[in-house]
Amino acid sequence: MTVLGFLRDRASQSIRLIGHNKVALTGTIIIVGILLMILLADVIAPYDPEKQFTRLVPPCSEYLLGTDRLGRDVTSRLIYGGRASLMVAVVSVTIAMAVGVPIGLISGYFGKTLDNVLMRIMDVIFSLPALLLAITIVAILGPGLLNAAVAVGVSYVPRFARITRGPVMSVKERPYVEAARAIGASSRRIVFKYVLPNASSPIIIQTTLALSSAILAEAAISYLGLGVQPPTPSWGSMLNEAKLYLFIAPWLSISPGIAIVFTVLGLNLLGDGLRDVFDPRLRRRL
Amino acid sequence: MSLLEIADLKVYYFGREGIVRAVDGVSLELKPGSSLGVLGESGCGKSTLGLSILGLVPDPGKIVDGKILFEGNDIVGMSGEELRSIRGSRMSMVFQQPMTSLNPVLTVQDQIAEALIAHKDMPKAEALQHAVELMKTVGIPDAGDKARQYPHQLSGGMQQRVVIAMALACNPSIVIADEPTSALDVTVQAQILGLMKTMRKEYNLSLFLISHNLGVLVELSDEIAVMYAGQIVEIGPTHLMLKQPAHPYTSALMRSTITLSSVRGRLSPVEGMPPNLACLPEGCRFYPRCSDARPLCSQNNPALEIFGERHWVRCFHAH
Numbered sequence: 001m002t003v004l005g006f007l008r009d010r011a012s013q014s015i016r017l018i019g020h021n022k023v024a025l026t027g028t029i030i031i032v033g034i035l036l037m038i039l040l041a042d043v044i045a046p047y048d049p050e051k052q053f054t055r056l057v058p059p060c061s062e063y064l065l066g067t068d069r070l071g072r073d074v075t076s077r078l079i080y081g082g083r084a085s086l087m088v089a090v091v092s093v094t095i096a097m098a099v100g101v102p103i104g105l106i107s108g109y110f111g112k113t114l115d116n117v118l119m120r121i122m123d124v125i126f127s128l129p130a131l132l133l134a135i136t137i138v139a140i141l142g143p144g145l146l147n148a149a150v151a152v153g154v155s156y157v158p159r160f161a162r163i164t165r166g167p168v169m170s171v172k173e174r175p176y177v178e179a180a181r182a183i184g185a186s187s188r189r190i191v192f193k194y195v196l197p198n199a200s201s202p203i204i205i206q207t208t209l210a211l212s213s214a215i216l217a218e219a220a221i222s223y224l225g226l227g228v229q230p231p232t233p234s235w236g237s238m239l240n241e242a243k244l245y246l247f248i249a250p251w252l253s254i255s256p257g258i259a260i261v262f263t264v265l266g267l268n269l270l271g272d273g274l275r276d277v278f279d280p281r282l283r284r285r286l
Numbered sequence: 287m288s289l290l291e292i293a294d295l296k297v298y299y300f301g302r303e304g305i306v307r308a309v310d311g312v313s314l315e316l317k318p319g320s321s322l323g324v325l326g327e328s329g330c331g332k333s334t335l336g337l338s339i340l341g342l343v344p345d346p347g348k349i350v351d352g353k354i355l356f357e358g359n360d361i362v363g364m365s366g367e368e369l370r371s372i373r374g375s376r377m378s379m380v381f382q383q384p385m386t387s388l389n390p391v392l393t394v395q396d397q398i399a400e401a402l403i404a405h406k407d408m409p410k411a412e413a414l415q416h417a418v419e420l421m422k423t424v425g426i427p428d429a430g431d432k433a434r435q436y437p438h439q440l441s442g443g444m445q446q447r448v449v450i451a452m453a454l455a456c457n458p459s460i461v462i463a464d465e466p467t468s469a470l471d472v473t474v475q476a477q478i479l480g481l482m483k484t485m486r487k488e489y490n491l492s493l494f495l496i497s498h499n500l501g502v503l504v505e506l507s508d509e510i511a512v513m514y515a516g517q518i519v520e521i522g523p524t525h526l527m528l529k530q531p532a533h534p535y536t537s538a539l540m541r542s543t544i545t546l547s548s549v550r551g552r553l554s555p556v557e558g559m560p561p562n563l564a565c566l567p568e569g570c571r572f573y574p575r576c577s578d579a580r581p582l583c584s585q586n587n588p589a590l591e592i593f594g595e596r597h598w599v600r601c602f603h604a605h
Contacts, residue, residue, distance in 0.1 A: 179387040182340055183374030183401040183452060193400075197391040280436040281390055 017277045024273020030266030034259075038082040045076040050231045056249050066251045068241065070231075077233040078255055084234035086263070088149045088218040088227070089211045095153030096210060100160025101203060107161065108168030108199075109191055119165070122158040130155040131220055138226040148227035152217045156210050163206045167199035174198070201275045208271030212264035235260050287358070289460060289492050290316040290339065295352035297331070297338050304564040308334040308347065310516035313590075318459065321486065321493035323503030323524070325539065326513035327560050332496045335513070336462045339494065340379060341369040357459070375405040378453040382465040384445035388437035394421070394448045395433035401455040420451040423488075425481060443474035447481065454485060460492040467502055479505050500543050504528065509596075512536045515561050515571040518590060522597035532593050532604040534578045570601075578603065 018024045037044065046064070047053075052071040059066045065074035107118040125133070130152075137151035138144075171177065172195055180190050219236020221227040228234040235256040242252035297309035308331040316322050326332045337343055339354055341361050354361040356377065361369070378401070381387035389397055398420055399413035408416065414433075421429035424447040437445055446466065453461050466482065467475040483506060486493055497503050503510055504524055511521040512535065520533040531537040538556040558575040561567055567574055569584040576583065582602055593599040 175381055175383060175386040176389045178342065178344075179379070179381055179449075179452075180389070180400070181342055181373070182379040182381075183455075184370045184372070184404050185374075185400060186370065186404070189400075189404070193392065194389050198389070279391070281438050 014277065018273065021273050021277050023269050024277055027266050027268070027270030027273050030262060031270055034082060034086070034263055034266065037079055038086060041079045041083065045079045047073040047076045049073070049076040049080040049233050056245070058249070059251050065255045066249070068238075068252055069245060069249075072231075074238075074252065074255055077238060078235070078259055081233035081235045081238055081256065082259065082263075084145055084222075084228045084232065085215050085218055085236060085260075088145060088152065088234075089214040091146070091149035092152035092156060092214045092217075093207060093210045095150060096156035096160050097203075097207065099153075100157040101164050103157070104161040104164025105168055105191060105196065108165040109172055109187075109195060111169070115165075118161070122161045125155070126158040126162075128155075131217060134217060134221060135224065135226060138221060143226045143229065145228055148218060148221045151221070152214050155217075156214070159206060159210065160203070163202050164199065167202055168195055171195050171198045197278075201279065204271050204275045204278075208267040211267050215260055215263065288315045288355075289318045289357060290314070290494070291353070291355040292335075292339075293353040293355070295335070295338065295354060296350040297334050297343055297347055298350050299347040301346055301564070306563045307331075307516045307566065308563055309338065311352075312513075312516075312518055314511060314518070314521075316460070316492050316494060318492055319490050320509070321491075321495060321507045323495040323497065323507030323510045324513055325497065325500060325503055325510055327498060329560060329563070330513045331516040331563070332513050333464055336379070336464045336494065336496050339462055340373055340377060342373075371405070374401040374458075375456040376458055377460045377462065378456070378458045380446075380449055380453050380461060380463040380466045383469045384442060384449050385437065385469075387449055388445060390437055393434050393436055394440065397437075398448065398452050398455055401452060405456050417451070417455070420455060421448070424448075424451045424454070424485070425477075426451075441474075442470050443477060446470060446474075446478050450478075450481065450485065454489060457489060458491070460494060462494040462496070464496045465498070466495070468497070468499065475502070482506060500539065512539070515566060516563055517571065517600065518598075519572065519600045520598065521590075522594070526594065526597055532597070532599040533572075533601050534576050535572050538575075538577070 018028055049072060053063070053067055053073065055067060055069060055071040057063050057067040063073050063075065065078065068074055068077070103118055103122070107115045133155040134151040137154055138147050141147040141150065177190060177194050180194050215235065218227055218234060219239055222234055222237040223240035228237055230237070238256040239253060242249070242256065245252050292312055292314040295309055295312045296307070299306040299308055312335060314322065324332045324335065334343065334347065338349055339361065341364060343349060349362050352362065356372070388394070395414050395417045398417035399410065402408045402413040402416055403410065418429050418433045421433060426432050426444055426447050432440065432444070437448070440448065463482070467478050470478060479502065482493070485491060493506060495503060495507055507524055509522065510524050510527045511518050512533065513519070514535050520527070520531065520536045527536065531540055535556070541554045542556055544553065556575060561571055561574070570576070570587050573579050573583040580603065588600050588602045590598045590600045593604055
């Protein structure tokens with residue numbers, strides 16, 4: 001079997017398994033819907049997100065979700081705004097995982113001095129409030145969407161290191177790891193085929209949680225003018241602008257709020273479902 | 287030449303409560319194709335002995351002294367790389383709990399193939415195919431279907447058969463089995479014992495069997511070594527040990543075992559507890575529990591001395 005064929009088999013098996021798991025399926029539908037909306041923004045958005053019309057028009061047939069304080073169509077801004085929000089979320093969590101998971105693995109598996117050194121470094125980063133740290137990093141790197149993503153990513157590294165280390169420490173003591181050693185498997189094989197897969201549930205859950213909180217972190221950073229630069233929309237910055245008009249134009253806060261809630265819900269459902277799907281013990285028989 | 291020769295092996299655990307002498311001067315010999323059973327209570331060091339043969343003494347344990355010659359090479363001084371090339375290929379292990387000694391996220395076929403991929407550089411597809419063959423050999427029905435299942439989908443007996451298939455994958459010359467049947471039902475125990483007997487003949491295996499169950503050892507071993515508090519107190523051919531146990535501990539163990547042939551009324555347990563391996567009594571280690579203890583026993587620990595043909599005993603007044 002070729003590598004490609006093997007991957008294709010694995011992928012089709014995963015898709016079939018997700019189809020059988022209602023939670024994972026619901027999550028997938030929500031996330032795929034949002035992704036489609038963002039990717040097809042140019043086609044489905046009714047107006048240019050930066051074009052100005054009458055100010056503060058409530059939702060009506062012409063402007064489905066109303067217009068904001070500068071008269072821009074909220075529907076269009078919501079559709080385009082998802083791009084910035086999700087980009088920051090995905091990039092930052094990818095960075096955090098790519099750095100944090102290996103640190104946690106090494107720390108938990110090899111232990112001793114190495115563990116101590118790595119974990120103390122993580123503690124130092126952990127001791128700073130994530131948002132404050134992210135803002136400091138953006139201030140150093142300069143404002144911008146990608147820098148904001150990097151900043152949020154770095155501040156989330158300790159979470160992933162910690163969440164990986166714990167289960168790794170417990171899994172490496174299981175008899176099947178000893179059994180793997182007894183058949184002469186190399187450390188690398190043991191780490192990637194025996195330890196990591198059995199320690200992955202909390203990492204998957206942490207990923208979905210981190211994605212949701214990264215969306216909110218992006219909002220805060222953009223609010224301070226360090227993330228997305230106006231007039232480019234993002235859900236976070238829309239929400240922050242809307243705050244001032246909460247009583248006279250509540251539709252401005254409701255729509256980006258609902259968008260964030262749905263994305264977070266979709267991600268959490270997907271995370272829960274994926275954990276069930278990839279754990280053979282929780283998997284229902286097909 | 288002997289396949290495995292252990293000489294004056296000492297394995298200590300350096301824990302917080304002090305030094306635990308789990309294996310304290312054990313010497314053994316195993317000829318190719320023969321089998322040796324190690325009998326002892328929990329905590330007498332028999333599992334540590336088994337693990338040290340594979341070079342897998344867990345932290346904070348260390349091999350302090352002695353030699354483990356396997357096919358003429360000393361395991362004790364070997365590098366991790368050298369050890370790994372022997373483990374699973376020349377010697378392998380069958381563990382006590384089949385459920386927990388199988389990786390829950392891999393199919394059984396994947397796990398059996400693991401050793402083949404690690405040692406024989408077999409392409410994956412071929413290794414998986416070979417794994418199914420092995421499953422047939424160890425008597426798993428519908429091996430083709432079962433191969434793609436996960437460990438939790440199999441019964442305990444089937445799981446232990448998978449573990450045995452893993453151990454046999456690379457045609458090892460010795461298999462170390464640590465309580466291979468203790469976690470199984472009695473009927474399944476009998477099946478697994480039968481399987482191990484057949485495999486032993488078929489693969490010309492040497493067995494190093496560890497158990498607290500005399501019945502299991504009698505079934506499978508040519509020789510039995512009785513361990514007490516980190517030391518061998520008696521070692522000899524199985525039939526001799528059964529007929530005339532020479533050490534008071536061995537005879538006490540025999541009296542505490544149920545046999546179908548002897549109707550004796552009440553079983554008599556061995557009184558007391560084995561000593562704490564971190565602070566051993568002076569003199570003979572069995573002295574505090576011995577029904578036949580004499581003043582000399584409290585002062586000196588007897589040496590393992592020859593008692594009969596290939597029969598050694600550690601007791602001042604063996605009879």
